[in-house]
Amino acid sequence: MKRKLVLLVLAGAVLFGVANESRAQSEAGILFLLISPGVRADGMGEAFVALADDASAVFWNPGGLAFLERREFLFMHSNWLPQLTSDLFYDYGAYAHHVTGLGTFGLSITYMNFGEQNVTLENGPEVVDKFTSYDFAVSGAFGTKISPNVGVGVNMKVIRSNLAPFGAGKEEGEGRAWTFGVDLGVLYKHFLFDRLNFGLNLSNMGPKIAYIDVEQADPQPTNLKVGFAYRILDSEYNSITLTADFNKLLVRRFQDGTSDPFYKAIFTSWTDDPFKTEMKKVISHVGMEYWYSDFFALRAGYWNDEIGKVHPTTFGAGIKYSLYRIDFGYIAAGKGHPLTDTMRFSFTAAF
DSSP, X not given: OOEEXXXXXXXXXXXXXXXXXXXXXXXXXXXXXXXXXXXXHHHTTTOOTTTOOSTTHHHHOGGGGGGOXXXXXXXXXXXXXXXXXXXXXXXXXXXXXXXXTTEEEEEEEEEEEEEEEEEEETTSOOEEEEEEEEEEEEEEEXXXXXXXXXXXXXXXXXXXXXXXXXXXXXXXXXXXXXXXXXXXXXXXXXXXXXXXXXXXXXXXXXXXXXXXXXXXXXXXXXXXXXXXXXXXXXOSXXXXXXXXXXXXXXXXXXXXXXXXXXXXHHHHTTSSSOHHHHHHXXXXXXXXXXXXXXXXXXXXXXXXBTTTTBOOEEEEEEEEETXXXXXXXXXXXXXXXXXXXXEEEEEEEXX
């Protein structure tokens, strides 16, 4: 008797569940690395690279850590794909620690649970065993100022993918693998004029991840994110910030299943298709955040993924008391979309 596992179900769940990461179009692996942490950013349409002013900067832009001159802890939890299943969830925790005269160090842990999987006989539906599938990453980051207005940062991570303890069908080996990756970020405050920030983050650069067939290894979802943040109102009791991000997946995969290494794909991924088509692959995000007296926040956002046909609207709110903040985010992606009614919660403490 032979055990049978349909890993495609897992891959599909991630592909459709990683919000705007549908742009990956099955070209990359370990797509959980693209899930955006930090409910504050989620409520702003995932446009946060030019703000990155809390502990989630470890993910969004390690250059933002340079301006985080305090210690801060952030934790987030989200039930994933509530329209499809009840046992998928995503957790993220981050800690930032400032060292005077040096910069700010960051640490984060990302965990994506794909739920319990059934093992059946090859020729029948009888369940003979069960196992849990998950991915996780542990990151260490550092950001420092190179001028009063410019911060740069790096984030290095170790990644573990644990899809299955064995291969699918007659495959030898197991659906488990390790790899590592690097992110680079820059945050430029007062860019061109006062109240305008510019941010850039190049993430998930590293070796491909191979489960069974090294020749068919999956590239990491190397991603370029650039954006702007502009505070249009900044008074004693009211502030409003507008944000905009633009994302491009830098992965090039061929029909035979092979792919360019990340250091080559950073350039060749712009030449797969005509320039007009390549620009359609750029995902645009816009967001807004309103604060009343540094106590209560309202957020809204939207993103447009033309290739993936994903156009969610996001909403959020936050309450801050002293050094503590609780945030809530909600995604409205349309009737029948797996992301519809996804709710996320996070807790942040500064000290």
